[in-house]
Amino acid sequence: MTYIVNDSCIRCKYMDCVSVCPVDCFYEGKNMLVIHPDECIDCGVCEPECPVEAIKPDTEPGLEDWLKLNAEYAKQWPNITIKRDAPADAKDWEGKLNKITEFDPEPGEGD
Numbered sequence: 042m043t044y045i046v047n048d049s050c051i052r053c054k055y056m057d058c059v060s061v062c063p064v065d066c067f068y069e070g071k072n073m074l075v076i077h078p079d080e081c082i083d084c085g086v087c088e089p090e091c092p093v094e095a096i097k098p099d100t101e102p103g104l105e106d107w108l109k110l111n112a113e114y115a116k117q118w119p120n121i122t123i124k125r126d127a128p129a130d131a132k133d134w135e136g137k138l139n140k141i142t143e144f145d146p147e148p149g150e151g152d
């Protein structure tokens with residue numbers, strides 16, 4: 042198994058998760074992060090750190106598409122291990138549904 046990031050992260054991108062990952066397996070897109078499924082050691086420490094509950098174990102039902110997206114973009118986006126500030130309008134995007142329409146495939150800055 043692995044943990045994955047879902048669309049609750051999009052445009053919130055709080056980055057509390059990157060500070061706690063013992064194997065540095067988060068990768069940064071323009072407006073969300075993903076987890077590399079082959080690098081994640083399933084420790085689970087990142088899950089409660091996310092203020093918008095965007096991190097889930099892939100054993101939860103209905104996350105197949107998000108597992109694929111995490112695996113695909115973890116290969117393309119830069120590694121991120123140091124927390125930066127969240128987007129200025131992050132609060133406005135908390136709890137919004139179907140944020141996949143806001144997904145941006147462009148890479149983020151990385152460390």
Ligand code: SF4
Nearest residue numbers: 062081082084085087
């Ligand atoms: Fe990193 Fe552990 Fe979260 Fe996997 S479950 S992304 S290893 S902190």
Ligand code: F3S
Nearest residue numbers: 050055056057058091
């Ligand atoms: Fe995203 Fe939550 Fe991390 S909003 S950047 S998964 S702390």
